[in-house]
Amino acid sequence: MACEDGCACCGGPVLAAERRTVLNRRVRLLVGATISYNVVEAVVAISAGTVASSAALIGFGLDSVIEVASAAAVAWQFSGPHPEARERTALRVIALSFFALAAYVTVESVRALAGVAEAAPSTVGIVLAAVSLVVMPVLSHAQRRAGRELGSRSAVADSHQTLLCTYLSAVLLAGLVVNALLGWTWADPVAALVIAAVAVKEGRDAWRGQHCC
Template sequence: MSANTLTEERRSRLHRRVKFIVGFTITWNVIEAIIALAAGAVASSAALIGFGLDSVIEVASAAAIAWQFTRADPERWEKVTVRVIGIAFFALAAYVTVDAILALTGVRDPDHSPIGIGIAIASLIVMPALAWFEFRTGRELGSKSVQADAKQLLLCIYLSGTVLIGLLLNTLFGWAWADSIAALVVAVLAIREGIEAWRGDLESPFEVLEDLDQDVR
């Protein structure tokens, strides 16, 4: 069903679903940001601090979507909201890059962080389902802003995985540089996603799952 053929009842239901998704996203990421930033500051971890800042940016991104869908005509604000999300990606990439370079040059020396490992694992459990649910909703609505916000959540999945790998390598083998390399990988991904969001070029990050869903139907 395309956005143009949606009934008013279905459209209203999807709007309510978007509000639920952004409400959950904001709550989860506020908690995640507090834990990750505190743990990152204690451990001097560039990747973990970047992870916490990504959570802050996800809150801002979700808040932009929430604002859009409180308007009488949400579709009218699509372009502005997508651009805001694109800027959020670039801001994250800039900070993470600087912090990672400081760590690689010896200005900061990351320590072990069991709490950081735990929050990264929790994010890997929650975020994939939430991102997939939001992207499907945005696609059915024909909303690029909702799809862009889902890709922001997808970046959180990438970030969680790279941060977890970096923290584990540092903990198990003492490879402090792995933390910074993980952070730089995230910065590259953030720039790519920011460019796509700015252009409004939002391909589905869940193509395999969508193909399976179509086969079931």
């Protein structure tokens, strides 16, 4: 049964070879852009988090590392002449990255709620979260659109990983701003627990190959 939008992986129109080549190239470019941005994001977030003793910022940086692993799996898949043959393995890597992210965010959120460490305000973190809140949705939308037309569940799953990073950016931004203005250190870990629950769902869907429709 085809999707309402006729995406290729669910029985939509078969793509011409030329169009498929264009989409394969586009996915590789988008994945490359995602990896490059997340490497910079990880370095800045972990460095700023260490200076401010912010578990949220360090966790955000580690999420960027996981995002790089997810994007790298898709890049590996599309580096070969037959990406479809590598899709199952790529999906497994993406699913595991979601589960790892959920586990880390949950542990750090519980630690923060227990009062293990209180973060100092971080201007660098606020700017980084704001920039990511703008950049990540653009990358996610472009890759998801290309992945759906191409019929690649792994490309769509990776776009969901990028979208999840957008949610984390919003959570991080809210937590840092509230902490800086009001000193409410509990706001960020509570919201992050919701993100962890979403990550588990996304990981389960990626493992089952349900990210196309």
